[in-house]
Amino acid sequence: MDGAGQAKLILTGEHAVVYGHPAIALAVRQGVRVRLQAYDGPTHVVAPITTDERLHQAIDTVLPSTGIQVHIESTVPTGRGMGSSAALSVALVRAWANWQGQALTPETTYAAAMKVERIFHGNPSGIDNTVSAQGGVLWYRKGPPIHFEPLPTPDWELVVLDTKQAGDTKKMVQLVADRFKENRSVLEDIGQLVLEVREVLHDAKELGRCLSLNHTLLCQLGVSNNDLNALVDWSITQGAYGAKLAGAGGGGVVIALTPTPDTLIHQAKQAGISAFKTRVTETSWQ
Ligand code: MEV
Numbered sequence: 001m002d003g004a005g006q007a008k009l010i011l012t013g014e015h016a017v018v019y020g021h022p023a024i025a026l027a028v029r030q031g032v033r034v035r036l037q038a039y040d041g042p043t044h045v046v047a048p049i050t051t052d053e054r055l056h057q058a059i060d061t062v063l064p065s066t067g068i069q070v071h072i073e074s075t076v077p078t079g080r081g082m083g084s085s086a087a088l089s090v091a092l093v094r095a096w097a098n099w100q101g102q103a104l105t106p107e108t109t110y111a112a113a114m115k116v117e118r119i120f121h122g123n124p125s126g127i128d129n130t131v132s133a134q135g136g137v138l139w140y141r142k143g144p145p146i147h148f149e150p151l152p153t154p155d156w157e158l159v160v161l162d163t164k165q166a167g168d169t170k171k172m173v174q175l176v177a178d179r180f181k182e183n184r185s186v187l188e189d190i191g192q193l194v195l196e197v198r199e200v201l202h203d204a205k206e207l208g209r210c211l212s213l214n215h216t217l218l219c220q221l222g223v224s225n226n227d228l229n230a231l232v233d234w235s236i237t238q239g240a241y242g243a244k245l246a247g248a249g250g251g252g253v254v255i256a257l258t259p260t261p262d263t264l265i266h267q268a269k270q271a272g273i274s275a276f277k278t279r280v281t282e283t284s285w286q
Contacts, residue, residue: 001099004033005090005113005132006281007076008083009158009246009255012214013140013194015176015221017125021191022141024151024198025131026158028278030075032087034095039069047071055088058116062092068099079166081247086128089116109133110146122170135282139198153280156204159256159264160246161235162274163227167251172223175250179222186220193217208241208257215244223249231273232256238267 007030013023045059046069059070072091076084093112097104104112113129125142137151176183193214200206215232218224228245235243235256243256258264261277268275 001036001095002033003036003091003094003096003098004031005087005094005129006031006083006135007087008128008131009160009253009278010081010127011137011246011255012197012210012244013190014081014247014249015173015218015223016187016190016194017127017140017142018123018173018176019187020142021187022139022194022198023125023127024194024201025127025138025140026280027131027135027138027282028082029281030082030087030278031132032072032074032076032084032091034088034091035071035073036063036095036099037069037071039067042066043068043070045070045072047073054085054119057119058089058092061116061119062096062112077162079168079251080162081167081169081245081249081252083128083132083247085120085169086113086117086124086132089113089120089129090132092116106133120170121173123173124169137201137280151198151201153282154202154204156207156257157261157277157279159235159240159258159261159268160276160278161231161243161254161256161268162276163225163231163251163253164274165227165251167248169248172248172250176221176223183221186217190214190217204257204259205241208243210242211244211255211257212236212242215242218245218249221249225250228252228254234271234273235264238264240264 017023139149141147231254232243240256240258
């Protein structure tokens with residue numbers, strides 16, 4: 001029995017969303033698929049072979065302790081801010097519901113996936129698992145009760161540039177929390193910027209300007225690093241309208257908005273930078 005969840009990129013509003021500000025997230029092409037098979041013995045993961053205790057806890061949270069073999073296939077790079085754990089959480093919850101012949105509503109999917117996300121991230125806002133289950137472009141505000149709204153899909157494509165370093169979401173969220181007093185006004189500025197982004201979502205040039213501004217604010221929060229900053233600066237010198245880190249930071253990816261994505265990818269390859277193009281994807285992973 002199968003279940004799947006989609007990967008995501010946060011267009012704007014990461015970290016501030018944890019404190020009740022709005023954010024905009026995009027579901028993208030990549031995703032995670034979980035396959036469950038009947039087994040005469042304790043429930044366990046067959047593939048991938050992993051020592052990540054959190055994965056075992058996630059399995060224990062959703063599935064019964066005996067009778068199932070779990071196969072996980074993922075096209076989401078882990079620790080890169082692309083929501084690999086949220087996609088896994090949604091996939092696991094859906095696979096188990098399918099196994100039981102149970103119909104999930106969107107609300108029960110987010111709620112069950114949120115329990116699993118907490119194992120990975122401690123205090124998540126819920127944006128990752130919500131967009132992973134929902135697909136498309138999502139305006140999101142943390143609850144309770146959570147509020148989300150699909151936004152019209154823009155026609156631009158993003159270039160994703162990978163630092164190849166894994167960031168630790170739990171650690172980065174804690175870092176922002178530890179300096180909350182100093183960070184408060186920056187988080188508010190991010191919240192304001194998200195309102196502006198919503199207005200210019202379909203104007204790539206203006207949106208690019210906002211993305212770069214968002215990156216500056218994330219730097220002020222202390223969640224960027226030299227490699228992320230170098231990729232942002234490099235994209236701008238190559239003609240991108242704007243760029244920012246996407247996700248919790250401390251590693252992971254940069255997203256760049258450019259009038260010529262293929263050229264930027266070509267230039268990235270020549271510069272030895274790992275890059276790929278992506279666009280918003282409606283729910284294709286169920
Ligand atoms: C992680 O993808 C986004 C953060 O805002 C954390 C969260 O919202 O749970 C950094």
